[in-house]
Amino acid sequence: MPFDQLDLKRAIAGDERAMQRLWSQHAPHIDAVVRRLCDDSELAADISQEVWMQIFRALPSYRGDSLFGTWAHRIAVNRTLNALRKIRRIAKLEVDIEDDSAMTEQDSDRTFVAESIEEAMRKLSPGARAVFVLHDIEGYTHGEIGEELGITSGGSKSQLFKARAKLRKLLVHLVDESSTVVVKGKGHVAPV
Amino acid sequence: MSHLSEEQLDQVIAAERSREQAPLNEWRTIAARAREEGLIRESQSSRWWASSQPWLQSAAAVLLLVGGIAIGRATIGLPSNAGLQSTAQASGVSVTPPASTAARVPAISASGDASFASVNDAAETLHRAVTDYERASQFLAANNTTGGNSDSLSMYLDRAAALDKIVNATESALRTAPHDPVINQYYLATMGARAATQQLVTQPVVLRGF
Numbered sequence: 021m022p023f024d025q026l027d028l029k030r031a032i033a034g035d036e037r038a039m040q041r042l043w044s045q046h047a048p049h050i051d052a053v054v055r056r057l058c059d060d061s062e063l064a065a066d067i068s069q070e071v072w073m074q075i076f077r078a079l080p081s082y083r084g085d086s087l088f089g090t091w092a093h094r095i096a097v098n099r100t101l102n103a104l105r106k107i108r109r110i111a112k113l114e115v116d117i118e119d120d121s122a123m124t125e126q127d128s129d130r131t132f133v134a135e136s137i138e139e140a141m142r143k144l145s146p147g148a149r150a151v152f153v154l155h156d157i158e159g160y161t162h163g164e165i166g167e168e169l170g171i172t173s174g175g176s177k178s179q180l181f182k183a184r185a186k187l188r189k190l191l192v193h194l195v196d197e198s199s200t201v202v203v204k205g206k207g208h209v210a211p212v
Numbered sequence: 213m214s215h216l217s218e219e220q221l222d223q224v225i226a227a228e229r230s231r232e233q234a235p236l237n238e239w240r241t242i243a244a245r246a247r248e249e250g251l252i253r254e255s256q257s258s259r260w261w262a263s264s265q266p267w268l269q270s271a272a273a274v275l276l277l278v279g280g281i282a283i284g285r286a287t288i289g290l291p292s293n294a295g296l297q298s299t300a301q302a303s304g305v306s307v308t309p310p311a312s313t314a315a316r317v318p319a320i321s322a323s324g325d326a327s328f329a330s331v332n333d334a335a336e337t338l339h340r341a342v343t344d345y346e347r348a349s350q351f352l353a354a355n356n357t358t359g360g361n362s363d364s365l366s367m368y369l370d371r372a373a374a375l376d377k378i379v380n381a382t383e384s385a386l387r388t389a390p391h392d393p394v395i396n397q398y399y400l401a402t403m404g405a406r407a408a409t410q411q412l413v414t415q416p417v418v419l420r421g422f
Contacts, residue, residue, distance in 0.1 A: 026376055033383075034253030039246065040239050047235035055236060068236040069245055073377045137228045156225050188216040191224055195216060 028088075032079045039076060046089055047072075050096045054152040072101045080134040097154065101168055104146060126158045133194060140190035144183050151176050158191035366408055375406040 030038035052195050058064040075092050079111050082091055150169060154160040155176070160168070162176040169176070216224070246252045253305050275369040383401040 024407050026380075034251060036243060036246075036252045039252065040243070043235075043239060044241060048233055052231075052233045052238040055233065061236075065236040069242060072242050073249065073251070074247055075338050077421070078407075095301075101285055126282065133224060133227050134231055137224055184218070184221060187224075188218070188221050189214065192214060194224060195220060 022147055027078070028082070042088075043072060048203070049089065050075075050092055050202075053093065053096050053153065053158055054100050056141065056157060057104065057150055059096070059146070059149070066099050067103045070103060071096045074099050076201055093158075097158070097168060101150065104150075109144060136194055137187075140187050144186060147171075148179045148183040148186070151179040152187070155180050156184075370403060370405065374410045375402055375409060378402045 029039040041120065050071060051064075054068045054071055057062045058067060074110055075095050078095060082088065085091075110176070125130055144152060147169065151165055154165045154168065155162065162173040162180075165171075165176040166173045171179075243252060245247075312398055328337065379402050381400075382395065382402055384396045
């Protein structure tokens with residue numbers, strides 16, 4: 021069910037059902053970006069709560085100039101990056117392979133590719149991961165990323181280059197001998 | 213091979229981008245926080261409805277019943293007096309027919325001219341009337357579906373949009389006067405009419421019985 025203006029008014033007025041419809045429709049995408057920017061699922065869940073509180077608090081300021089999802093997504097990115105800054109997890113921008121023991125539990129239904137890329141992203145430095153997620157997955161420009169992270173556009177490009185180089189190395193096990201990217205249990209994605 | 217190619221990495225990224233992911237929290241967790249912060253408010257009308265007497269709820273239900281019939285009859289161009297009176301008589305309530313289309317919500321006599329032995333007696337009668345109305349509505353919806361067409365659907369959609377505006381206005385009025393019985397009656401009648409209209413939108417029918 022699309023979230024219409026009437027629901028928006030009701031959510032602003034504190035109608036729980038309208039707020040739940042809003043959350044149900046947008047949480048998968050909003051929470052996904054939070055999850056990707058964090059390297060810890062528990063932390064991501066905590067930050068996601070803060071993100072949604074901020075979205076609900078800010079609802080009266082939503083003017084409809086952009087799609088609601090875009091507006092909420094921007095709040096999610098800002099809030100997540102601020103939270104990560106606060107806990108000093110984004111200060112270091114150099115690529116840094118971290119200890120594997122930091123791995124958290126994984127859902128059994130995730131695909132091999134999804135598990136692999138999540139694991140690989142955790143091994144990026146927080147800064148490199150943020151640049152990679154925002155640029156390659158969320159579609160931000162280097163200029164926008166620079167503004168979000170307080171770095172230059174060139175710095176963003178440099179971080180992305182390093183992140184991609186590391187991911188190409190970390191994800192090499194996804195390619196079999198015939199140069200095909202494989203998905204465990206689902207056969208091949210496509211030959212490359 | 214010690215590295216993925218750029219193209220292979222792009223392929224993996226595309227798969228990740230399109231991957232559906234479950235929310236990180238359950239709604240009840242978010243809702244609990246929102247409630248703590250006062251972002252979720254219990255609606256005034258819900259509070260009024262929950263705390264009101266059962267007989268008052270039944271009275272409101274009958275008001276919806278009679279009002280809905282009146283609106284429905286006016287919409288399909290039938291005279292409203294006979295059916296309205298007979299329905300009201302069946303429920304033991306005296307109903308004043310609307311004097312004009314601007315007064316489609318009928319007034320219920322406060323004189324107590326129907327002979328009830330007690331408040332409980334009246335409440336039981338109201339409850340029976342509501343039950344009969346629900347059963348009759350379900351029967352008509354299931355068995356009397358002739359005449360539905362794109363014109364009626366369009367009409368119902370227009371009505372639903374108009375009723376949404378009235379709901380907004382009455383909700384605003386309720387915030388000003390949350391316990392005012394007249395405002396509550398208008399609000400409940402509108403909500404009832406809107407719910408009925410939404411059902412008609414999903415399955416447009418012309419109820420020949422009314």
